[in-house]
Amino acid sequence: xxxxxxxxxxxxxxxxxxxxxxxxxxxxxxxxxxxxxxxxxxxxxxxxxxxxxxxxxxxxxxxxxxxxxxxxxxxxxxxxxxxxxxxxxxxxxxxxxxxxxxxxxxxxxxxxxxxxxxxxxxxxxxxxxxxxxxxxxxxxxxxxxxxxxxxxxxxxxxxxxxxxxxxxxxxxxxxxxxxxxxxxxxxxxxxxxxxxxxxxxxxxxxxxxxxxxxxx
Numbered sequence: 001x002x003x004x005x006x007x008x009x010x011x012x013x014x015x016x017x018x019x020x021x022x023x024x025x026x027x028x029x030x031x032x033x034x035x036x037x038x039x040x041x042x043x044x045x046x047x048x049x050x051x052x053x054x055x056x057x058x059x060x061x062x063x064x065x066x067x068x069x070x071x072x073x074x075x076x077x078x079x080x081x082x083x084x085x086x087x088x089x090x091x092x093x094x095x096x097x098x099x100x101x102x103x104x105x106x107x108x109x110x111x112x113x114x115x116x117x118x119x120x121x122x123x124x125x126x127x128x129x130x131x132x133x134x135x136x137x138x139x140x141x142x143x144x145x146x147x148x149x150x151x152x153x154x155x156x157x158x159x160x161x162x163x164x165x166x167x168x169x170x171x172x173x174x175x176x177x178x179x180x181x182x183x184x185x186x187x188x189x190x191x192x193x194x195x196x197x198x199x200x201x202x203x204x205x206x207x208x209x210x211x212x213x214x215x216x
Contacts, residue, residue, distance in 0.1 A: 002054045002213075004206065005040065007031050007160050011059040014203020021210030024056075033082075033134060033163035040167045053215040054112060054174050057164040058206050060198045061132070061156040061179035064149035065142065069128045069156055069181055071194050074205055076116055076129045077177035080162040081105045081152050083133035091147055106165040109174035111216050116176055119212045125205065130155035132177060134162035145185035156181060174216065178205055 063069035133154040168175040182198035
C-alpha cells in the first residue's frame with residue numbers, strides 16, 4: 001500500500017475517490033513540521049504488518065526566484081533540508097556545531113525518484129528536481145527567499161517535507177515527494193498565487209503516479 005500524505009484537506013481533495021492504481025490511503029498530516037511529525041508517527045505506529053511500501057508526500061510549494069522553477073511547475077524532491085534550523089541571523093542561518101549538531105538534510109529513495117521522473121516524462125510533464133527546503137514559517141520576503149535558496153541550493157520551500165522523510169527514515173519506509181508550485185517566494189502578495197490550479201495539477205500527477213509506479 002502507498003500512504004499518500006498531505007498537509008491539508010484542500011490538497012487531498014483532487015485524489016479523494018480515486019479507485020484505480022496501486023492500493024493507497026490518504027492521510028492529512030497537518031501544517032508544519034511539528035504537527036506532521038507527531039501525526040505521521042502515530043499513524044505509522046498503528047502498522048503491525050509492514051504493509052506500507054511507500055510514503056508519497058505531496059502538495060503545493062513556493063518556488064525560489066532564480067531556482068529554475070516557476071508557477072505551476074511540478075517539482076520532485078531529491079532531498080529535504082531543514083532550512084531555518086540553526087542560529088538565525090538577519091541574512092543567514094548558521095548550523096549548530098558539536099553536540100548540538102544533528103541531521104538537517106534527508107535524501108529521498110532514489111529508485112522511486114527515478115521511477116517518478118520517468119513516468120512523468122513519458123506523460124510530458126516537465127519536472128524540476130532538486131533540494132526542497134522545509135521552513136517553520138512561510139517566507140514572506142524576497143530577501144529571505146534568496147538567502148535560503150543560496151544557503152541550500154534550494155528549488156522550493158514547504159513546511160512539512162523534512163518531517164515526513166525523517167519519520168519515514170525512522171520506520172525504514174521509502175519516501176517520495178512531489179509538489180506543484182503555487183507561488184514564487186517573493187515579497188508576500190497572495191494576488192500572484194495560483195493555489196487552486198496548483199492543487200489540481202498536483203492531484204493529477206499523484207493519480208498518474210498511483211497508476212504507474214511499481215512498488216520496490
